[in-house]
Amino acid sequence: MNIVVCMKQILDPEVPARDFRIDAARREAERGSASLVTNIFCENALETALQSGGNITALTYGPESAEDTLRKALAMKANAAAHVAGEGGHPLHVAQVLAAAIRKLGPFDLILTGRESGDWGAGQTGALLAEELGLPCVSFADKIEVMNDGGWQMADGKASDSSAIRHPPSAIRVRRQTDAGFETVEAQPPLVVTITNAEHNVPRIPKVRDVMMAHKQPLTRFTVDELGVAPADYYEIVELAIPQKETRCELLDVDGLAQRIAEITAAL
Amino acid sequence: MKEPTREIYWNISHIWLMYALLVPAIAIGAWGIWRRVQRWRRGKADASRFDRPTLRIKRLLDHSLAQRRNPIFHRLLTWGFIVLTIATIIVALDADFGTAIMRGRFYLYFQSLTVDVFGAFVLVACIALAARRPRFTPLLAAIFVIALTGFLVEALRIAATHDPWAAWSPFGNLIAKVVPVSVVAHRTLWWTHLAITFAFFAWLPFTQLRHIITSPLNLYTSNLAPIGANLKSVDFEQERLGVATLDDFTWKDRLDFDACTECGKCTDACPAHTVGKMLSPRDIIIELRDRDEGSAAIAGAAAAQALWECTTCAACVEACPVFIEQMPKIVDMRRHLVMDEADFPDGMQSAVMSLEKRGHPFTGTQATRVDWTQGLDVQHVSAAKDADVLFWVGCGGALIERNQKVIRATAQLMQKANVKFAILGRDEKCSGDPARRIGNEFLFEMLAKDNLANFTKHNVRKVVTPCPHCFNTFKNEYPRYGATFEVQHHSEFLEQLVDEGKLAPAREDGVTFHDPCYLGRQNGVYDAPRKVANATIEMERSRNKSFCCGGGGGMSFVDEPSDQRVNQERANEAVATGAKTLAVSCPFCMSMMEDGVRGRMRVQDISEVLWASQQPVIPSVARDLGGRGAMNVPRSPTRPGPSLTLGMTEGEQN
Ligand code: SF4
Ligand code: SF4
Numbered sequence A: 001m002n003i004v005v006c007m008k009q010i011l012d013p014e015v016p017a018r019d020f021r022i023d024a025a026r027r028e029a030e031r032g033s034a035s036l037v038t039n040i041f042c043e044n045a046l047e048t049a050l051q052s053g054g055n056i057t058a059l060t061y062g063p064e065s066a067e068d069t070l071r072k073a074l075a076m077k078a079n080a081a082a083h084v085a086g087e088g089g090h091p092l093h094v095a096q097v098l099a100a101a102i103r104k105l106g107p108f109d110l111i112l113t114g115r116e117s118g119d120w121g122a123g124q125t126g127a128l129l130a131e132e133l134g135l136p137c138v139s140f141a142d143k144i145e146v147m148n149d150g151g152w153q154m155a156d157g158k159a160s161d162s163s164a165i166r167h168p169p170s171a172i173r174v175r176r177q178t179d180a181g182f183e184t185v186e187a188q189p190p191l192v193v194t195i196t197n198a199e200h201n202v203p204r205i206p207k208v209r210d211v212m213m214a215h216k217q218p219l220t221r222f223t224v225d226e227l228g229v230a231p232a233d234y235y236e237i238v239e240l241a242i243p244q245k246e247t248r249c250e251l252l253d254v255d256g257l258a259q260r261i262a263e264i265t266a267a268l
Numbered sequence B: 001m002k003e004p005t006r007e008i009y010w011n012i013s014h015i016w017l018m019y020a021l022l023v024p025a026i027a028i029g030a031w032g033i034w035r036r037v038q039r040w041r042r043g044k045a046d047a048s049r050f051d052r053p054t055l056r057i058k059r060l061l062d063h064s065l066a067q068r069r070n071p072i073f074h075r076l077l078t079w080g081f082i083v084l085t086i087a088t089i090i091v092a093l094d095a096d097f098g099t100a101i102m103r104g105r106f107y108l109y110f111q112s113l114t115v116d117v118f119g120a121f122v123l124v125a126c127i128a129l130a131a132r133r134p135r136f137t138p139l140l141a142a143i144f145v146i147a148l149t150g151f152l153v154e155a156l157r158i159a160a161t162h163d164p165w166a167a168w169s170p171f172g173n174l175i176a177k178v179v180p181v182s183v184v185a186h187r188t189l190w191w192t193h194l195a196i197t198f199a200f201f202a203w204l205p206f207t208q209l210r211h212i213i214t215s216p217l218n219l220y221t222s223n224l225a226p227i228g229a230n231l232k233s234v235d236f237e238q239e240r241l242g243v244a245t246l247d248d249f250t251w252k253d254r255l256d257f258d259a260c261t262e263c264g265k266c267t268d269a270c271p272a273h274t275v276g277k278m279l280s281p282r283d284i285i286i287e288l289r290d291r292d293e294g295s296a297a298i299a300g301a302a303a304a305q306a307l308w309e310c311t312t313c314a315a316c317v318e319a320c321p322v323f324i325e326q327m328p329k330i331v332d333m334r335r336h337l338v339m340d341e342a343d344f345p346d347g348m349q350s351a352v353m354s355l356e357k358r359g360h361p362f363t364g365t366q367a368t369r370v371d372w373t374q375g376l377d378v379q380h381v382s383a384a385k386d387a388d389v390l391f392w393v394g395c396g397g398a399l400i401e402r403n404q405k406v407i408r409a410t411a412q413l414m415q416k417a418n419v420k421f422a423i424l425g426r427d428e429k430c431s432g433d434p435a436r437r438i439g440n441e442f443l444f445e446m447l448a449k450d451n452l453a454n455f456t457k458h459n460v461r462k463v464v465t466p467c468p469h470c471f472n473t474f475k476n477e478y479p480r481y482g483a484t485f486e487v488q489h490h491s492e493f494l495e496q497l498v499d500e501g502k503l504a505p506a507r508e509d510g511v512t513f514h515d516p517c518y519l520g521r522q523n524g525v526y527d528a529p530r531k532v533a534n535a536t537i538e539m540e541r542s543r544n545k546s547f548c549c550g551g552g553g554g555m556s557f558v559d560e561p562s563d564q565r566v567n568q569e570r571a572n573e574a575v576a577t578g579a580k581t582l583a584v585s586c587p588f589c590m591s592m593m594e595d596g597v598r599g600r601m602r603v604q605d606i607s608e609v610l611w612a613s614q615q616p617v618i619p620s621v622a623r624d625l626g627g628r629g630a631m632n633v634p635r636s637p638t639r640p641g642p643s644l645t646l647g648m649t650e651g652e653q654n
Helices: A040-052 A064-075 A091-105 A125-133 A208-214 A257-267 B015-041 B053-065 B072-096 B104-132 B138-161 B170-176 B183-206 B208-220 B251-259 B265-269 B281-290 B300-307 B315-319 B326-340 B346-358 B395-399 B401-416 B433-438 B441-457 B468-481 B490-499 B527-532 B566-576 B587-597 B606-612 B619-624
Strands: A002-007 A009-011 A036-038 A055-062 A080-085 A110-114 A137-148 A151-154 A172-177 A182-187 A191-195 A220-223 B389-391 B462-465 B486-489 B511-513 B581-584 B602-605
Touching: A002 A040, A002 A064, A002 A091, A002 A125, A009 A064, A036 A040, A036 A064, A040 A055, A040 A110, A040 A137, A040 A191, A055 A064, A055 A091, A064 A080, A064 A208, A080 A091, A091 A125, A091 A220, A110 A125, A125 A137, A125 A191, A208 B326, A208 B441, B015 B183, B015 B208, B015 B251, B053 B072, B053 B208, B072 B104, B072 B138, B104 B138, B104 B170, B138 B170, B138 B183, B183 B208, B208 B251, B251 B281, B251 B326, B265 B281, B265 B315, B281 B300, B281 B326, B300 B326, B315 B326, B326 B433, B326 B441, B346 B433, B346 B441, B389 B401, B395 B401, B395 B587, B401 B490, B401 B587, B401 B602, B401 B606, B433 B441, B433 B468, B441 B468, B462 B468, B462 B490, B468 B486, B486 B490, B490 B527, B490 B606, B527 B606, B566 B587, B581 B587, B581 B606, B587 B602, B602 B606
Parallel strands: A002 A055, A002 A110, A055 A080, A080 A220, A110 A191, A137 A191, B389 B462, B462 B486, B511 B581, B581 B602
Antiparallel strands: A009 A036, A137 A151, A137 A172, A172 A182
């Protein structure tokens, strides 16, 4: 089974609030002292793929620094990695770029993305990617089972044996998280699945040996031009601001207390 | 009167039989030793074990003859053993090599009196040690019987020969008064004594008594550097990283195993063991010693769990009478689990992940590295070209809210003393100590190289830090990567400022001091922090015998069972002194001790105690400094989950 996992490098969402700045004019977050990390849901997606077994390609679209995300994916034991150099951008554009790259790298049985990224949190790329590729999409999934040799094979949560699933699976069963609980759907591959976090897809810690090896592995490289994708301009960020929290304290007199409370509640 | 001596082999014939027995005894003993030597030789290389011979000889004498770490009875036993062995050799030289040295004064003072007294020492020591053990081990019993039969043979000879010099063997003479005159008994016992003694020497290399031979070798080749410099470096070209099987240990590690006397002093001193955890450094050493060539170093889940209970406090190393290095072996085995297997406790995993991503080990902190500077005029190194000192704050200092007060106090003290210092602020990264002690040498090297590059860039010549872990790492571990800068712990630096009259000495009373393992035991700094905080009350275990706070070796990132907390044990000891203030000098000790004393006494860093003494005395204000603040970093941070709260909440999943 061939799986591609789309991954994004983002500004560390754990940067202390006091250190977080934005460039209002350019409508972007400032890097400041924040580290660049792999979006956690993308790591959950990779972990889910590793547990399902198969031949896994990690794919990212981003600046040069995004190579770190791919190296980490290789260290976690993805089989191959591909980098589309560019600045990223709006979800539709990203989906178009990823789709173009996937067409070049494929065919794939399963295309995984995180449910959303920890920086903008738009949560659109997965669904738009499915649209671009003309494939069905299952969102908010946390578990994948694969029909293999006539039986359902559950990820055991540990081994990543790329030979475990030899044939393209005839069906894939996906568990979704919903507001009310879980929903299990069966689908014919190929399909796109967006992954959310769960107890059982916490990204594994790579072995140091694998980290060292990962730095020597070759990457497939593309540019946006090579893929022939034009910038998407279907939406625009009009304003970007950090919400200001205001707290006020007013000491009330006992006289006329009831009236003042009524005024305040009315104002709220 | 004739020249004092005695007839050797009186009443004994067929002396050839003695030599006939001696040959196989020596052969078996030598073969036993040779097998062990071969085992050491199969170990990996370890350079730097033979430099500075004078120091090594001194250590050998201090700890094999003077035996500073052993109880008096063990010393008596050793000395008795040595004296009796020498006496036996003298007998052989005199009787069978015709040297005639067993004569006159030498005979009286040494061969009679000294030997007699030391023989008595051996008997007394055997009983005393057996009482402590608390049983007569076969080995002790054998020594006891050898000494006892020796006395009986002497007594029988004195009784039968009316030896005119008998008074010079007071104990033998005493026994002679109660034994019958019997040449048969003498002859029988003489051969019995000889047979047991020879058998004992043949048997010796196959028991832990081999330490009679191995421990002097081990002492001579022991580590001369401070314990803090004890960890080996890792060759990343190797097939395995760290120690996975017995083959990965060095010859010195293997000699360590064989030098163990099984005395248990290490385990008695071990904080993890003391609070009821599985870890026992003694058992680790013995298990490794008895393991076969090529077999796995870490046996089973239980042993692996014990490795993750070690705080790397080095109490074991300090306690061992033969200088076995237990803690570095634990780190060696951790290295394999971390780097080759990626199999280690969750809390430590998140610390490692955070170190990789953010350069500090805490997850979920909202503090920044410069929060503590608010309202203080502190400059970044790039803006302070004339700074003499780089004030290295450390992650624990900058990012744990309670410790920010400590950092402020230290900075204010330096400002008061007109020290020109600067900080690295947001450019600081973890020194790498937790990564190294957890076992991720790869990550440690990356952090060390990053920091060193920063130091070089800013031309740093001198570093002062309130964190003993950073201090130890800079001092003992960065030189390997080319560091040449001077480093001082803030206790040493503040002591100097007080001595120079630039700061008023601390005038606080009722202060007790908790030695941080990485400042005290591992680097020998004991007096400076006591002086800075005017700490005059000592806990039961202090200085080199101090008891760990429980936070080292990555342990501050894991959840301890509530009934097995090292910090509780230590906090109770501090409270028991009746002191008002518990002074600490390490950000991790601060967290651990505050958590442990739970309001029963005040916990302050030595710099806070000293800073309070710089103020004019206004009692109500002075009391208030550095009170117990809540820690904002959880003691056991969980793995970073998603930072977004969109969609599902944790409770809704599964
Ligand atoms: S270093 Fe400390 S915790 Fe570790 S085994 Fe030795 S005494 Fe025990
Ligand atoms: S390692 Fe040292 S302290 Fe521990 S039992 Fe052996 S000899 Fe004693």
